[in-house]
Amino acid sequence: MLFFGKKTLDKKSGREKEEIKKPSNKKVSTKTLSGFMELLPAEQIVFNKMFDTIREAYELFGFIPLDTPILERAEVLLAKAGGETEKQIYQFKKGDTDLAMRFDLTVPLARFVAENWRELAFPFKRYAMGKVYRGERAQAGRFREFYQCDIDVIGDEKLDIRFDAEIPSIIYTIFNKLGFDKFTIQINNRKLFNSLFSGLGVSEKSAKIMQSIDRLEKIGAEKVEEELSELKLTKDVIEQILNFINLKGSNSKILQGLKDLSIENDEFKKGIEELEMVVNLIQQFGVPESNFRIDLTIARGLDYYTGTVYETRLDEYPEIGSVCSGGRYDNLASQYTDKKLPGVGISIGLTRLFDQLKKKEVIKTGSATLTQVLIIPMTENPELSIELASVLRENGIATEIYFTQDKMKKRLGYADKLGIPYTVIIGEDEIIKDVYTLKDMITGEQKELKREELLEKMRKGF
Amino acid sequence: MLFFGKKTLDKKSGREKEEIKKPSNKKVSTKTLSGFMELLPAEQIVFNKMFDTIREAYELFGFIPLDTPILERAEVLLAKAGGETEKQIYQFKKGDTDLAMRFDLTVPLARFVAENWRELAFPFKRYAMGKVYRGERAQAGRFREFYQCDIDVIGDEKLDIRFDAEIPSIIYTIFNKLGFDKFTIQINNRKLFNSLFSGLGVSEKSAKIMQSIDRLEKIGAEKVEEELSELKLTKDVIEQILNFINLKGSNSKILQGLKDLSIENDEFKKGIEELEMVVNLIQQFGVPESNFRIDLTIARGLDYYTGTVYETRLDEYPEIGSVCSGGRYDNLASQYTDKKLPGVGISIGLTRLFDQLKKKEVIKTGSATLTQVLIIPMTENPELSIELASVLRENGIATEIYFTQDKMKKRLGYADKLGIPYTVIIGEDEIIKDVYTLKDMITGEQKELKREELLEKMRKGF
Numbered sequence A, B: 001m002l003f004f005g006k007k008t009l010d011k012k013s014g015r016e017k018e019e020i021k022k023p024s025n026k027k028v029s030t031k032t033l034s035g036f037m038e039l040l041p042a043e044q045i046v047f048n049k050m051f052d053t054i055r056e057a058y059e060l061f062g063f064i065p066l067d068t069p070i071l072e073r074a075e076v077l078l079a080k081a082g083g084e085t086e087k088q089i090y091q092f093k094k095g096d097t098d099l100a101m102r103f104d105l106t107v108p109l110a111r112f113v114a115e116n117w118r119e120l121a122f123p124f125k126r127y128a129m130g131k132v133y134r135g136e137r138a139q140a141g142r143f144r145e146f147y148q149c150d151i152d153v154i155g156d157e158k159l160d161i162r163f164d165a166e167i168p169s170i171i172y173t174i175f176n177k178l179g180f181d182k183f184t185i186q187i188n189n190r191k192l193f194n195s196l197f198s199g200l201g202v203s204e205k206s207a208k209i210m211q212s213i214d215r216l217e218k219i220g221a222e223k224v225e226e227e228l229s230e231l232k233l234t235k236d237v238i239e240q241i242l243n244f245i246n247l248k249g250s251n252s253k254i255l256q257g258l259k260d261l262s263i264e265n266d267e268f269k270k271g272i273e274e275l276e277m278v279v280n281l282i283q284q285f286g287v288p289e290s291n292f293r294i295d296l297t298i299a300r301g302l303d304y305y306t307g308t309v310y311e312t313r314l315d316e317y318p319e320i321g322s323v324c325s326g327g328r329y330d331n332l333a334s335q336y337t338d339k340k341l342p343g344v345g346i347s348i349g350l351t352r353l354f355d356q357l358k359k360k361e362v363i364k365t366g367s368a369t370l371t372q373v374l375i376i377p378m379t380e381n382p383e384l385s386i387e388l389a390s391v392l393r394e395n396g397i398a399t400e401i402y403f404t405q406d407k408m409k410k411r412l413g414y415a416d417k418l419g420i421p422y423t424v425i426i427g428e429d430e431i432i433k434d435v436y437t438l439k440d441m442i443t444g445e446q447k448e449l450k451r452e453e454l455l456e457k458m459r460k461g462f
Helices: A040-062 A083-088 A106-116 A164-176 A190-199 A202-214 A221-230 A233-244 A251-260 A268-284 A350-359 A383-394 A406-418 A426-431 A451-460 B040-058 B083-088 B106-117 B160-178 B188-197 B203-214 B221-230 B235-246 B251-260 B266-284 B350-359 B381-395 B408-418 B430-433 B450-459
Strands: A008-009 A016-019 A071-073 A091-095 A097-099 A124-135 A145-154 A183-189 A293-294 A308-314 A325-329 A345-347 A373-377 A399-401 A421-428 A437-438 A446-449 B006-009 B018-019 B070-074 B089-096 B097-101 B124-133 B143-153 B185-190 B292-294 B308-314 B325-329 B343-349 B375-378 B399-401 B421-425 B436-440 B447-451
Touching: A040 A145, A040 A164, A040 A350, A091 B089, A091 B399, A106 A124, A106 A145, A145 A164, A145 A350, A145 B188, A164 A183, A164 A268, A164 A308, A164 A345, A183 A190, A190 A233, A190 A268, A202 A221, A202 A233, A221 A233, A251 A268, A268 A293, A268 A308, A268 B381, A293 B097, A308 B447, A345 A350, A350 A406, A373 A383, A373 A406, A383 A399, A383 A421, A383 A451, A383 B203, A383 B266, A399 B006, A406 A421, A421 A426, A437 A451, A437 B447, A446 A451, B040 B124, B040 B143, B083 B185, B143 B160, B143 B203, B160 B185, B160 B221, B160 B266, B160 B308, B160 B343, B185 B188, B185 B266, B188 B203, B188 B235, B188 B266, B203 B221, B221 B235, B251 B266, B251 B292, B266 B292, B266 B308, B343 B350, B375 B381, B375 B408, B381 B399, B381 B421, B381 B450, B408 B421, B421 B430, B436 B450
Parallel strands: A183 A293, A373 A399, A373 A421, B185 B292, B375 B399, B375 B421
Antiparallel strands: A008 A016, A071 A097, A091 A097, A124 A145, A145 A345, A183 A308, A308 A325, A325 A345, A421 A437, A437 A446, B006 B018, B070 B097, B089 B097, B124 B143, B143 B343, B185 B308, B308 B325, B325 B343, B421 B436, B436 B447
8 A cells, every 4th residue: 555645855854744635525436447357356267277277288388487567668569559459559658758558468478488588498398378459449348357377388480380280289178168059169271261262363362352251151152252242353263262262071082172172282281281180180189070170260360360260159059159279380489589489379259158157157156255165253352263273274174163142143144245165153152061062054954963074074175 | 360451441442452462571679678578488377387386376265256358448547546647647538538557546436336237246256367558668677568367356335354354364375385484574553553543733744744754764764853853843753653653563462562552543443443353363364473573664655545455575585565455435436426345455566477487597497388299200100190180189198299390309399498207209110119208308307118018107197
């Protein structure tokens, strides 16, 4: 807590003079800004569990934690940004310095690797989980402050394609541990699009073509064809694009279909080869066939990814869109260094994911606390209560003592309201008779236990 | 990753038009702002361990997580601030909204409790651990972005004094788990100062008197006396103040000394009573006598705390100052609500603590990764490597596969540089002979194991 009195410099003593500001009666509104998520305890606990699950999985796969500042020099964060991106960024001046709040975790990673690459071992595998900021126009489901949970594998000059195949096994592990079984990791390779368009002589229009294709699911094939016509593409070109994106079915069928297109272009062939390798390795990683598939319409942005790209959809909630996306890029940090740093990574937008799952009532909140045992001392001297609490805590059991002198009903009401599973009442009678009551707040079951039995039970951690 | 191309609205189609910005050759500086800590992996890992230790202790004592926005309406954060505080705050406008970055975790807590008190169970015990921002003039050891790790117990209208006694046991648990045994929790009660000054008729000068007393350790008793004279206090008043702050020795001796002052003032007596109660209970909580003591010079700010106050010092590094401070206050959120919300809390400034311990070389960094096993596939098909990695990960062992086709020396060098404790090499020979080599990278010891032995060993988690 900073000191809140107004400080002014006392000219005589050179020290600060205090003028205590009187509290005014007018109350300040306590609403948070729109687009900023703030959770009540029961929800925060679930959110943290999801956060910890993701973190544990990232660590299990050998990723190293990195925590970069939220505030950076604007020049650093804007080195590559422009247009809409720049408008979204929270930017301001403090003194003479132009500052900006980070809008993703990739730009700070690029800056970090460029700055510290001599210190790092490559491939550099880092995870980062923190808040990022985008001052978007407020709309339902959009956040201005939100958590991103990222991993990236960065190579020095080169990065083996096999790392691309490991990523889906990480996605699989995470969504599995989050309690989902019906989800699909969609995989594509940007080399296919890129070379297809250059082969057809429509590279310049590739951005717009991809925009149409990206919306295939939303607007349907007919509308896509219509939009492509508007771009003044020839019938033949449109046909070839549609032949490509219409390749559907099992992964092996799509791969065969791609080969059957007989497109004589090295990059296209390379794209097929990479896609095939990734898909085959994914199976070795133990990801079930039902949880991943090639989807040739997945593009992921326009100028950034250069190889494998990923999106992840919850099969039962397709309207949420992709919950985990990413891909392979050729060069992470060209704005900061001449070092060539290829990488592959993914990002989970946890705030949005949590919010969407909450709205769909997929998220079940439980207790509004992590406390497992509430000890209720009924005597003036809480010595035994404190002793019990200490034993429990030494055994890793989160424990509270209800010190406030309230009526029993209110004390038990506290445990009820928070959802604390066990209470122990410790009064004069209990101490004299050496019998204590352990109450299971869920079943209502009560057990009378002697002091040593109670301690023993608690030492065992139930 | 946001899209980086400049977007402009294409008037004809109504859709966005892409102009890909060419990367310039001029590189942007990759330095972070001064006052913003960014750690390399080996340090980040230690930092995170400290963070997790604090979090676990907070949860063990029944505190509930709360995560408030970093950015709030300026009006909310500045409701009580003024003067120097206000100057330090990062404030800016986005559109029509005046925004500010939080400068502590207490103000957002006050706002949260005022907004949600109907939803909460009281006493509301919350922990919050996150970054806060103060645009102070840059100086050694001062941070502009830093982690605070706070707990507070908030009562609705009342809060039992026994909660004050539980706080030092939390501090003790944390610093113990952080590996310290020589530290002292210093305890005082602000009622003593407050009533002493009012009894002596010098309340108006209390702020300045406390400033002098606060610097007792720094400037010495003689200089304090001199400064008090400058405040035009009578000899008698100065003597009584010095009698008070000179009470030293064991806790019981100080308590006796306070009683012997025979100050006939209800608040002073209440202060002694509270202090005595807290000190006695602390012992019941199992905090050794060597780790806490009454220190009547501890004041902690000027207008905020109203009862028990705490500071914590590492005995071997007194120059670091207090590493965990806090206290009891009468009313958390008067600027937001008419509800009376007394509370008691502490804060650990983790960024500064880490930085100071690092400079004193107390912090020993180990591995630059959390990975325990590096699997090195020497065959084109990494199937067995992937299988082993999966088994290890299922057993909770952080594992990496070195997919890059480098020379063996470089691969082992990667494990060496990061400090990965074990490597397993899997080549053609190994697969044919069904014998694999598990190398302990620290002792250099190598064990030849059959596939099943290796898997068995790994399933057991070493």
